[in-house]
Amino acid sequence: MNKIVLESDSLILRDIKETDIINIFNKVSPLNVRKYLSTVPQPYTLENAQEFVKMKLDNQLLEKRTSFDLAITQKSLNSSGIDSLELIGIISLSKIDYFMGKATIGYWLGEEYWGKGIMSKAVKRVIEFAFNDLNLNRIEIEAVVENIGSNKVIQKNGFVFECVQKQAMRSKATGKLHDGNTYSLLKEDWGKSFKI
Numbered sequence: 001m002n003k004i005v006l007e008s009d010s011l012i013l014r015d016i017k018e019t020d021i022i023n024i025f026n027k028v029s030p031l032n033v034r035k036y037l038s039t040v041p042q043p044y045t046l047e048n049a050q051e052f053v054k055m056k057l058d059n060q061l062l063e064k065r066t067s068f069d070l071a072i073t074q075k076s077l078n079s080s081g082i083d084s085l086e087l088i089g090i091i092s093l094s095k096i097d098y099f100m101g102k103a104t105i106g107y108w109l110g111e112e113y114w115g116k117g118i119m120s121k122a123v124k125r126v127i128e129f130a131f132n133d134l135n136l137n138r139i140e141i142e143a144v145v146e147n148i149g150s151n152k153v154i155q156k157n158g159f160v161f162e163c164v165q166k167q168a169m170r171s172k173a174t175g176k177l178h179d180g181n182t183y184s185l186l187k188e189d190w191g192k193s194f195k196i
């Protein structure tokens with residue numbers, strides 16, 4: 001498959017590159033960013049970021065990709081092209097099952113960019129990609145119950161709450177177990193209730 005570049009009014013979501021390693025390391029390292037994530041190792045090292053990027057570059061070569069892990073970048077008036085736009089976070093469409101027509105969305109954003117509506121817009125664009133370009137039928141998202149910002153991003157995008165899974169998520173950063181809210185969005189319901 002070709003390299004992915006998804007554009008919205010203010011963002012460009014693009015495939016991860018080797019030159020993103022240092023930004024991934026610097027931006028996901030703070031505990032505040034990792035405390036509700038179950039996948040980011042503890043302690044988190046530059047080698048972890050390198051291994052992560054290598055895995056994603058390998059995945060980009062597959063004929064039928066099982067995940068799309070995209071750098072979130074902000075369009076800038078004085079940039080000299082897509083390649084110069086810096087990664088400020090990652091959004092992933094993963095666990096893709098083309099036969100079942102479903103996938104999962106996960107994401108994080110560097111702390112200095114929180115509260116500006118960026119992730120709500122990034123999720124909106126990835127939903128569009130999943131339903132329109134990949135022709136999927138169902139998208140799932142899980143968020144720790146206490147993660148107010150993430151639950152809001154999900155609800156604003158029209159996802160429907162399905163259940164709470166008790167103690168289903170352990171943060172690698174803190175070792176704590178959390179209850180997780182499970183949400184889904186069906187293609188047939190898409191667009192009926194989002195508020196972005």
Ligand SMILES: CC(C)(COP(=O)(O)OP(=O)(O)OC[C@H]1O[C@@H](n2cnc3c(N)ncnc32)[C@H](O)[C@@H]1OP(=O)(O)O)[C@@H](O)C(=O)NCCC(=O)NCCS
Binds near residue numbers: 120
């Ligand atoms: C969760 C996260 C992705 C939110 O991204 P964001 O770009 O700040 O979200 P938005 O700006 O689109 O905010 C959406 C809504 O949530 C609110 N919000 C965001 N962060 C919040 C917080 N920490 N506490 C309370 N409300 C918050 C915003 O004010 C906005 O509300 P509004 O629409 O009523 O104005 C970001 O905080 C993050 O990366 N956290 C660490 C990683 C993480 O937890 N990932 C999610 C795993 S499921």
